[in-house]
Amino acid sequence: MNGHTPLLEVRDLKTYFFTRRGTVKAVDGVSFSLFPGETLAVVGESGSGKSMTALSLVRLVPEPAGRIVGGEIRLEGQDILKLKSHEMRRVRGGRIAMILQDPMTSLNPAFSIGDQVGEAVREHQGVGGGELRRRVVEALSRLKIPSAESRTADYPHQMSGGMRQRVSGAIALSCQPRLLIADEPTTSLDVTIQAQYLDLLREIQERLGISVIFITHDFGIVAATAHKVAVMYAGKIVEMGTTEEIFDNPAHPYTEALLRCVPRSDRLESRLLDIPGQPPDLANLPAGCSFAPRCPRAMSRCREVYPPEVEVSPGHVTKCWLAVTEE
């Protein structure tokens, strides 16, 4: 699956918000590559910039306060930041599709699901009439929605949360995108439904060879679905590597702390290690490493200069002074 050229190459992406309180650096120099068929999990808490990164990839950053101020996003070699808006609209939903967290607001309550899936199919595949209907049913069946044919007349409120997320998935996948961005798609779902949904997504991904960017705060989802992981904090990727590497050898104190503060259902913990303090105010970042105020191993250098990116092992990078000194 590690193909030839990457499907997606993001270089030094910067998305800032200009507010009365100051400039909020929501995404501050994010870079990563994604190959066809690969799943990248972007992990972080609120304020880390993970959702804004996803929105930046499809150029849906809320304006006028927010703006992509720098960087490159190359989709199959083409820098989509340079596209005109009507060209970007063809990319959005066509080559890059998105599934969002809340199925209730992702779907329009006033239209039947058949209409909504049909709209997407018609827009990107240009078919109509009987062929359109056929493809709508096919899109729904692909997401294992039972009795898809009869359900095309249903409205979103008549379906459960899990089903609605499947419809969102059907809409997203109906145009055979190359990249699927899923922003916390299972957070609002029940545990057993979440398991179903993740299995389904993985199956579809493998069959269609799609690349997936999975945005989540849940390391369990990461372990279950991702090949690569990028850990974000205060607008920057502080660590990135394969899933195994990140779980077995976390190099950044934040990653380590995150892994250790999550309770486990498979064994009893005597005490969770919590991270004191709170995530920083993105309009007022401290000098040096943004994690330093909460870091148990912060040195004086950490509070002065932001650490550079260091390769800990092949394919595993981190931005931490501790990794630098260990070289």
Add this chain to the structure above:
Amino acid sequence: MAIVEVERPVLVEHGPRRVWSAVRQLPAIPTLVLSVVVVFALFAGQVAPHPPTEGELRMRTKPAAWVEGGSTAHLLGTDDQGRDILSRIIHGTRVSMAVSLMAILIAGTIGTVIGLVAGYRGGVIDALLMRLADVALSMPLILIAVVVAAVAGPSFRNVILVIGLLLWPRFARQVRGETLSIKENDYVALARVAGRSGSYIVWRHIFPNIVPSLLVISTLQMAYVILLEGSLSFLGVGVPPPRPAWGLMIAEGRHLVWTAPWVAAFPGIAMAVTLLAMNMFGDWLRDKLDPKLRQV
């Protein structure tokens, strides 16, 4: 047990700085216009160049100062009784402001109470109160004002009462809607868990949270009331003369529309400008207080 709380310092201003920063955000033109109107209303006697009800017949039907035949003593001209139009407009703001403030006070109080009760209690009480609101809404306000004026004679008090008693449903509906959604908040349930009574919850929890939207509706409804009062005065069933009211001035200027159009035009313009300013202010207030837009 001492937990290291790295508390983020929140930039919340207090005291005079907060007031100044709020003032700086006000929309310039509407606020300016409304301030002028308020000043006129409060200090009409001092600001107006001439007494509003006494006319010099020598100077009647003079046009505005910049038109040939006008004089600077009467900037906006005079009507056919020689009364200075500018002064009458200035004094007219008193009527408009007074009527709208008091009518809104009545309608707002009744509407808020009914809206809160209907929204919080729900069920049959809600249904009954809302049907009552429907009845009030379906009454033709102007017609009723005419009837009241015919039966009880036109008066300042009657105008306010008629408007106030027929306008409350607008408040009630909005307040009820907001109450319904505020009721769903956990802090309301927690207050019940703490054993607090319904009236405490409505007064201390729900009411403070509807105040922002109440301010918005009030501002917008005040504009509407001014228009209503103008219509009633125009029809002769508003505030009785000789007190100058804009609507009345327009009515009086009706027969002069071809020969001295300024007599009706200027009060009309004054009313339109005031209404526009109030609506713009109300819209600005609504946007300002909308929590969703408060983000960035």
Add this chain to the structure above:
Amino acid sequence: MSAQTILEGTGLRKHFPVTRGLVFTRVNGWVKAVDDVSVTLQEGETVGLVGESGSGKTTLAKLFLLLERPTAGTVRFYGKDLAEFTREDFARYRQTVQAVFQDPWSSLNPRMRVAHIIAEPLPRGTPRAKVKERLAEVLAEVGLSPASAERFPHEFSGGQRQRIAVARALVTYPRSIILDEPVSALDVSIRAQVLNLLKDIQQRLGLAYFVISHDLATMRYISNRLNVMYAGKIVETGPSQEMYSTPLHPYSQALLSAALPLHPSFRRSRIVLSGEVPSPLNPPSGCRFHPRCPLRMEICSEQEPLLEEAAPGRLVACHVVNKPD
């Protein structure tokens, strides 16, 4: 010395009528949110209630918080039946049984100062000095500065707001707190903070917790005993650690295996349930879980299984598990 039983719910049912019409109302059906549930809470222990949406767990919490009255069944408070409560009994109940809810944003009135929010459960006639003193005590207990009292909720982060909610729950010297998803809405790193805080407070003050959550991992960390709820009924109950190591009811097993592993190498074959969580309006006949159950037998669709002791201290409601052999 055996601990006292603070709360005891026996055979609790809460059925909501589905009606048509306002003045001449007709009942079309019943939503059986809680259907014959018995749970106890003893001093000092943490009892967990785990279930997915539609399980009825939040409704059960509301019954214990007196936000709803049971359609049938009894609630006993230190042995006294709720149905026989006097005004003083109710007052004492409300002081002894407190609540913390899930959403830190909707739990605090944005227009009220923190001081008033925290002091709200205190009895009306409490002298000012005592209120101030108690306020300072509970703020210290949850690790917030005394200056927090004069601030407004929007000046605090999510984790801090949950602390305020906990402080409020402590203000009346309660013996028990009912917590409905206390950390689900918080960031991962803050969850650990708040969970540790809850554990510490429990230790120091000898509180009992009744925790409701869908998150199995959180439950394992803090609960002593666990109840698993499905479609309004309790399907399994017992000591937490035993239930996690050997869940007996097929739903408990599925729930546990659906909880995601914490390492990529654990992508083992999971029990993935088919179908949906049932609608409380029209629950399946017999055992409510039978349409999704991998072990179902014929009797499961006909007869409702009762909670029986399948092993010492472990109660399970399942025909397959309790098969007499």
